[in-house]
Amino acid sequence: MLRYAMARTDERFRSAYNRLLDICSDMEVGDQLPAETALADRMDVSRTIVRSALQKLDSDKLIRWEGRSKMLIRKPQAEHRLVPAESALSAEELEHSFFEWILRFDVPAGTSLNVAQLSRQFGVPVHNLQEFLAGLSRLGLVERRPRGGWSLLGFTSEFAIELSEFRMLLELNAVRQLLTLPADHEIWNRLKVLRREHEDLKSVIAERYHDFSLLDEKFHSAINSVVRNRFVLEAQKLIKLIFNYHYMWDKRDELERNAAAIDEHLEWIDAMLERDSERSEAAAIKHLRRSKETLLQSLRVHKFA
Amino acid sequence: MLRYAMARTDERFRSAYNRLLDICSDMEVGDQLPAETALADRMDVSRTIVRSALQKLDSDKLIRWEGRSKMLIRKPQAEHRLVPAESALSAEELEHSFFEWILRFDVPAGTSLNVAQLSRQFGVPVHNLQEFLAGLSRLGLVERRPRGGWSLLGFTSEFAIELSEFRMLLELNAVRQLLTLPADHEIWNRLKVLRREHEDLKSVIAERYHDFSLLDEKFHSAINSVVRNRFVLEAQKLIKLIFNYHYMWDKRDELERNAAAIDEHLEWIDAMLERDSERSEAAAIKHLRRSKETLLQSLRVHKFA
C-alpha cells in the first residue's frame, strides 16, 4: 500500500498497531482476539484504528480475519513492529527553544519571523508555529505584519522596564496578601525553610553561587503562590520565562550579584516573618529594583557585545 | 484561463486590475502605459501583479502589449471591471462576533469549539480562527483539547471573580500612580471634565441611563491611562472586553445600577481631586467591589434564565 500524500501523521495508528502486537504476543496460536470495540476501549483509540491495524495483521499473515473471527496464526516477531515517527517538540519545548534562540543570539526587535524558516529551524510543523506566534502576539511579544509573516517586538529596554514594573506590581500585591494570612498557614513554614536554605547557601556562596538561580525561583514562586488568580499566574509565567533566560545567559559578576541577592532575600524574609508590612514592602522594592537594573544591564551588555 | 483551485484569494489582483482600468480611462487611445515598475510603485503592489493585470488587459484587447510597449487600444468600459470578493471579518470584528456569541447565548464553560463550524458561523477562514483561539488560549479563555479541537474555559464564576480581582489590582495601582502626578498634568483637567459629565448625566439619569456605559468606559480609561505599561494595557483590553459585553447584555435594574455607579464615581473623582489617597482608594475599592458583584450576578442570572 503505497501512500503518496499523508495529510496527517499516522503515529496513532503505529503505536496502536505495536500495542496490538503486544496483545498477540500474550496469546497462543489458534486463540481468538477480542471484539473490535473491546480492543478499541482497551487501547483508547477509535474502532477505525483497530480495524486498520487488524487489516494489517491479516495481510501480514499474523492473524486470519473473517467477519468476527480473528484467529492468531503465528506469534509476532520483533521485525513486525512499526517504527514510531519521531515526535515533534511539544508546545513547551518549542517555547523553550524559541526564547533560547532569541536570547542566545540577541535577535533584535523588529526582526521579521517567518513560520516556514522557523519550522525548519526548530523541527516543528508550521501549524504549531502559527499557533505559538499567535499566542505570543496576545502577550505583545510579536505582531502580525500587514501581508503575512510576523515581526518580533519585545526585548528592547522599554520591554524590560515595563516587564519589571509589572513584576513589581504583582509581587508587592502578593506580599500584601501574604501578610494577611493566619499564623497556621503553610506559607510561614515554607518561608522558614527558605530562610534556612538561604543561610546555607550563603555560607558556601563562593563555590556554589551557581545554585542561586534555583533558590531564587523557589523563593519568588513561594511568595507568588499565595495569589490564586489565573491572570496573575499567566503573567508570572511570562515574567519567570524572561528573567530566567536572562540569568541563564548573563554570567558577569555572578558571584557578587548572587551574594547581594541572598542578603536582600534574607532581609525580605525576616521582615515578613515578623509581619512587618512596611519593612517587607521596602525590602521587596529594593530587591525588585535591583533585579530590574540587572536585567537592563544584561540587555545593554548583550547589545554591544 | 480556467482556474480549478485558488489557494488564496486574488483580491489584490482584482483591485489592482480595477485601478489599472482607472489609469487607462484617464488616457487617450494610442497612448503608452507607464513602465511596470512605475505602475507597481504607484499602485503599491508587486510587479508580478502588474504583469498579470497587463496580461489580462492584453488578452481582453484593451491594450497591445509587446515588450515595453503597452499601447491603449480602446477605453475600458464598466463591464470590464472585476467584482471584488467580499472581504472576511477583520481580527477585531472576529473577536467582537465571538464574544457577542458567547455572551448572547450563554455558551457554557467546557463547550467544545471546532474551527470548521465556527468558520462557517462567522464567515472567517479556518486559519484565522485557529490563530484567534491560539491567542485566547494564552489569556486562559480556551484550551487545546488533547486530540484536536478547542474547549471553552472562561465565563464561570471563578473566572469572573479572578478577573475582577485582577482588575482591582490594576486600577488601585493606577490610582496610586495618578495621585503622585504633578498639578499641571493633563489628568487633573480630564478628571474635572469627567466630574462635570457625571453631574450632567446624573441630572437626566431617568431618561438617559443608557448613556452611562460609555461614560463608565471613558472614566476607567482615563484612570488607567496614567499607567504606561504594555502588560497592564494588554490586561485592561481583556477586562474592558468582558465587562463591556456583560453590561451590554445584562439589562436588569439598569437605571438603579447606573445611578448608584455615578455616585460612586463622583465620590472617587472628588477624593482624587482633593489628593486624598486614603479616601480615593476606599472609593475605588467600593466601586470595584460592586462592579464585581454585578458581573457575578449577571452570570448567575444568565445561567438560570
Added chain:
DNA sequence: ATATTGAGTTTAATAATTAAAAACATATGA
C-alpha cells in the same frame, strides 16, 4: 435480545497548490 460488525459520514490536521513578493539576470534606449 444484545453485542458486534460493516459502511458511511464528519472532523480536523497536514500536504499540495497557488497568489504574491522578492531576487536575480538580461536587454534596451537616452
Added chain:
DNA sequence: TCATATGTTTTTAATTATTAAACTCAATAT
C-alpha cells in the same frame, strides 16, 4: 555607457485538497 525596464526564477505564505482518525447508525450474527 549606464541607469532603467523587462524577463525569469526563487521564495514565501495563505488557502484548498486530501487524508487519518473519530463518530454514527443500520445490519447482522451469536
